[in-house]
Amino acid sequence: MPRKPVARDAVLDAFEELLIGVGERAATLDAVAKRAGVSKGGLLYHFPNKEALIAAMLERLDSLAGEDIALMAAAPEGAATYFIRTSLWSGSPMDRSFLAASRLAEVAHVEARRRFAAIQQQWLDLIAADVGSGMAKAVLYMGDGLYLNAMWEGGPASSADGRQGDVEVLLAAVERLRG
Template sequence: MPRKPVAREAVLDAFESLLIEVGERAATLDAVARRAGVSKGGLLYHFPTKEAMISVLLERLDRHLAADVAAMAAAPEGAAAYFIKSSVWADTPMDRVFVAATRLAEVAHEETQRRFAAGQASWLELLAADVGPAMAKAVLYMGDGLYFNAMLGRGPAGPPAEIEADVEGLLAAVEKLRR
């Protein structure tokens, strides 16, 4: 009888958490099995190699990126405002898989880097349609910087109040870029 998909997701969630918390090198098969509460054999049933876990994690990233790009394209306030507003760490499934995959990109995992490049290209295309090609990267870098700083400054109570002010300031800058 096949194992429940819940166990597979628990293993993938454990891998994602370990990537976020301790990085790629420490996210070993043994550590993932311990974190997921499964035997190593149970882990290997679902993911015979670490690369197999990475592959499924990148599929998860692709799903979240596709949903984000679709939401960005449909945003009534425009792609740039959506991008800025969504560039605050909120511990969402998108945030978690994004940061986990970032840990893979840090060690030059080529497929992860390719997926990030594709996601960034999709965002840039929508931003260029909203604020023009010359300003699209400026908005991308604004959002990236906001995300990074919000992630670093996040405490147990959530993002600091100044992040909200930063978002408003960046939205005002986006409006100026549209002119």
């Protein structure tokens, strides 16, 4: 009888938490099982090795990014405005998945880097359709800078409230780019 998907999700959540908190090397299968509250055998039932765990986490990232990209494409305010507004840490599943995968990319995990490049290209395509291809990277870098500066100043625990003024300044810049 198959195990409940809840255990699988708990393992993925624990893996993401460890990647974010202590990095890839410390996110061992033993540490993940302990954090998830499952036996190592329970973890291995779902993920026979660390690469299988990484693959599942990257699939989760793709799924969450796909949902976000669909919202971005449908945003009445335009893709560029949507991208800037959503470039603040909110603690969402997308934020956690994105940050965890970035920890893999930091250690040159090829598949994580490939997935990031694919997601970024989709963002760029939507932003370019909104503000033009010449300005799309400027918007992308604005959002990335907003996100990274918030992370450097306070990490995932930082409040988005203190960054709202920055968001408004960047949105005014986006309107000038559209001009």
